[in-house]
């Protein structure tokens with residue numbers, strides 16, 4: 001079977017198409033290849049940072065990331081690039097629920113690429129932000145100090161009753177007055 005010009009042309013076109021297909025990945029715009037946290041992950045502790053990894057080297061000034069929580073506010077902080085990765089700090093997250101990460105980055109070929117992924121934050125119920133009761137009510141309930149010395153003793157030692165300090169202060173003052181009187185008589 002002889003090769004006709006049409007068959008030769010078809011073979012040439014097929015070769016060209018194959019070359020183009022092989023070359024295309026290098027020319028394509030960037031794509032997300034990984035993330036921390038991973039897409040769809042459920043976390044039991046709030047992440048302090050989020051990292052997105054792409055196929056192209058990233059530039060921080062051409063990248064933006066948003067982290068939208070259940071209350072609708074953006075928790076994304078400072079963004080920096082490190083090779084093909086973009087990392088962004090996260091404001092302290094206190095609400096459980098679904099968080100959506102939105103990104104917009106620039107490919108090496110100049111094409112912007114956008115996308116979204118999500119993770120779920122499932123904080124344990126005990127981790128409420130309520131502070132432990134302080135010792136302030138105890139200190140306030142203590143009897144009012146009768147002198148500056150007693151006040152200082154009570155303030156620096158919150159759990160200790162003020163009366164021993166008061167007694168000590170009275171003994172010291174009494175002793176001091178007595179000593180002064182004796183010195184005065186002696187002179």
Ligand SMILES: [Cu+2]
Pocket residue numbers: 027028029030107109110111
């Ligand atoms: Cu592109």
